[in-house]
Amino acid sequence: MIPQCDLARYLMGRAAELGAGADGRCAPAAHCYVRPTGGRPVQELRRLVRNPARPASAHRPRSFVARRPNQVWCWDITYLKSAVRGAFYFLYLVVDVYSRKIVGWSVETEESMVAAARLVEQTRGHEKVGSGCLVLHADNGGPMKGSTMLATLQRLGVVPSFSRPRVSDDNPYAEALFRTLKYRPEYPRRPFATVEQARQWVARFVAWYNGEHLHSSIRFVTPDDRHRGRDGALLAARHAVYQRGPPQDAPALDRPDTQLDAHRPRDPQPPHSRGSGTHEDVTESTDNYLDAHRPRNLCMAMARGSATGRRHRCERSARHGGASDVPAANAARMPDVVSATAPVDPDPMGRESLRAREPGFFR
Structure with missing residues (x-):
């Protein structure tokens, strides 16, 4: 047993070797200190022998750039609803990052690394990709990192690449393709009855996506054209059309006035008052052009207006049959205003009668 004085002397010596100050505390890197208490040294040693932990180092993930077709692929799996509640079909998609073409796909009844490995092997053989020339990127799912996959x-000479842990957007091309697939207007609202039905629908989608879809990320050419190298000629021809502009002998755009006026503000004058040649018709229709289409506003304007204005409105309503001023559904509710057969009254509806018939007008 070591005497207490010898233990204190030993600890004080070790603290001095580690760089203790005059107050008996060691340097922060040593993670130890000696604290005198009550006149007698009480030693507390923390991790005296072990070195301090190294600071965490963040390694930048390796990135791959696709400069030609069949250089970088990405793939993923998504769910397709089946007729059985809680059961799904699994769609495997392999996408070329350079051309955004779907180079391989498969619909299976289960999610397994065996099916994924079989699809990758078939797709590589179909595209005739050599060994050591292809990078296959995926997320960290079970089928992607399984031993069979x-x-x-490794047997095919394909370099595997995976997303960073807990990073959900490291496989954006496959996820964006799944979004396009499931938001198509022809995507069935009901679940797929059989796996064959799901395969038939996916086959039609792949044919449309590769051969007809003008992809916005590749300058609005189809993935198949870009994958086969036809995009350069298409873009050059498109640029030539833009530079040439419209032909000189092109006829001017001639459309009827009704089409040109479709998006213009409504004319303040009702149709029956145009070209009438009377000053009072133009004045009255201009002041209350919304009243010709809103019976309530018409009644309120008549109540607020002068006797002359009310007389002109009633005469015009009787002259044009009442249908152009007020809809037919409201004719029964206000027969003394819009009826063509009713006698013209200089004051058909005063303020007091209007308040009695429509209490909500004056609040």
Whole structure:
């Protein structure tokens, strides 16, 4: 047993070697200190021998750039609803990052690394990709990192690439393609009855996507054209059309006035008052052009207006049959205003009668 004085002397010496100050505390890197208490040294040693932990180092993930077709692929799996509640079909999609073309796909009844490895092997053979020339990117799912999948990639000479842990947007091309697929107008609202039905629908979608869809990320050419190298000629021809402009002998755009006026503000004058040649018709229709289409506003304007204005409105309503001023559904509710057969009254509806018939007008 070591005497207490010898233990205190030993600890004080070790603290001095580690860089203790005059107050008995060691340097922060040593993670130890000696604290005198009550006249007698009480030693507390923390991790005296072990070195302090190294600071965490963040390694920048390796990135791959696709400069030609069949250089970088990405793939993922998504769910397709089946007729059985809680059961799904699994769509495997392999996308070329350079051309955004769907180079391989498969619909299976289960999610497995065996099916994924078989799809990658078939797609590589169909595209005739050599060994060591292809990078296959995926997320960190079970089928992507399974032993069968990794062994197949090693046998085929394909370099595997995976997303960073807990990073959900490291596989954006496959996720964006799934969004396009499931938001198509022809995507069935009801679940797929059988796996064959799901495969038939996916086959039609892949044919449209590769051969007809003008992809916005590749300058509005189809993925198939870009994958086969036809996009350069298409873009050059498009640029030539833009530079040439419209032909000189092109006829001027001639459309009827009704089409040109479709998006203009409504004329303040009702149709029956145009070209009448009378000053009072133009004045009255201009002041209350919304009243010709809103019976309530017409009644309120008549109540607020002068006797002359009310007389002109009633005469015009009787002259044009009442249908152009007030809809037919409201004719029964206000027969003394819009009826063509009713006698013309200089004051058909005063303020007091209007308040009695429509209490909500004056609040």
